[in-house]
Amino acid sequence: xxxxxxxxxxxxxxxxxxxxxxxxxxxxxxxxxxxxxxxxxxxxxxxxxxxxxxxxxxxxxxxxxxxxxxxxxxxxxxxxxxxxxxxxxxxxxxxxxxxxxxxxxxxxxxx
Amino acid sequence: xxxxxxxxxxxxxxxxxxxxxxxxxxxxxxxxxxxxxxxxxxxxxxxxxxxxxxxxxxxxxxxxxxxxxxxxxxxxxxxxxxxxxxxxxxxxxxxxxxxxxxxxxxxxxxxxxxx
Numbered sequence: 331x332x333x334x335x336x337x338x339x340x341x342x343x344x345x346x347x348x349x350x351x352x353x354x355x356x357x358x359x360x361x362x363x364x365x366x367x368x369x370x371x372x373x374x375x376x377x378x379x380x381x382x383x384x385x386x387x388x389x390x391x392x393x394x395x396x397x398x399x400x401x402x403x404x405x406x407x408x409x410x411x412x413x414x415x416x417x418x419x420x421x422x423x424x425x426x427x428x429x430x431x432x433x434x435x436x437x438x439x440x441x
Numbered sequence: 442x443x444x445x446x447x448x449x450x451x452x453x454x455x456x457x458x459x460x461x462x463x464x465x466x467x468x469x470x471x472x473x474x475x476x477x478x479x480x481x482x483x484x485x486x487x488x489x490x491x492x493x494x495x496x497x498x499x500x501x502x503x504x505x506x507x508x509x510x511x512x513x514x515x516x517x518x519x520x521x522x523x524x525x526x527x528x529x530x531x532x533x534x535x536x537x538x539x540x541x542x543x544x545x546x547x548x549x550x551x552x553x554x555x556x
Binding site: 361423 | 445472474483484486489491496497532534536538539540541542543544545546547548549550
């Protein structure tokens with residue numbers, strides 16, 4: 331069964347304390363892995379798409395990486411405004427636009 | 442672009458009433474998705490359309506839920522009759538095409554409370 335699992339469920343960091351969020355997947359025929367950020371009371375906001383193992387993408391303090399089994403979202407020197415829930419989702423080859431979402435990691439960064 | 446537009450933003454209704462949620466996708470996008478988000482189940486895909494045609498409705502919970510897309514710029518999700526367990530945040534998203542690498546852009550959501 332296709333599955334996307336995110337860990338940890340919640341992460342508390344001090345401002346400036348770097349860490350990583352994990353998204354592991356058991357999906358055959360992965361075509362794209364997406365990272366979204368969701369603030370309370372808002373819709374998910376697109377961050378990155380990764381297409382193949384070895385690919386990396388960066389945006390400000392965030393860097394996403396992809397292997398054949400998992401993706402990491404590295405957060406370097408986080409600030410309180412990075413606090414949000416981070417969602418990953420996978421698109422596979424025979425399901426059109428349908429994405430499989432993980433449960434998310436709730437990140438809290440304290441000053 | 443204004444992004445995906447949803448209305449209403451909040452809806453409070455009583456059990457048994459009909460509820461209609463509305464969505465306007467990003468102009469030029471050919472695919473539209475309806476999701477439901479709860480603490481227990483996370484983000485679940487209910488149904489999606491491509492070129493106004495329903496492609497996958499396997500996530501629609503039961504016959505009380507129905508969705509339509511009469512044209513490229515408007516879609517509705519209807520619940521009739523509503524039940525307390527339908528309380529959730531409902532999101533609409535759109536993408537340029539119907540593919541596994543096409544980015545979905547989400548609206549702000551409708552928070553539904555059924556009393």
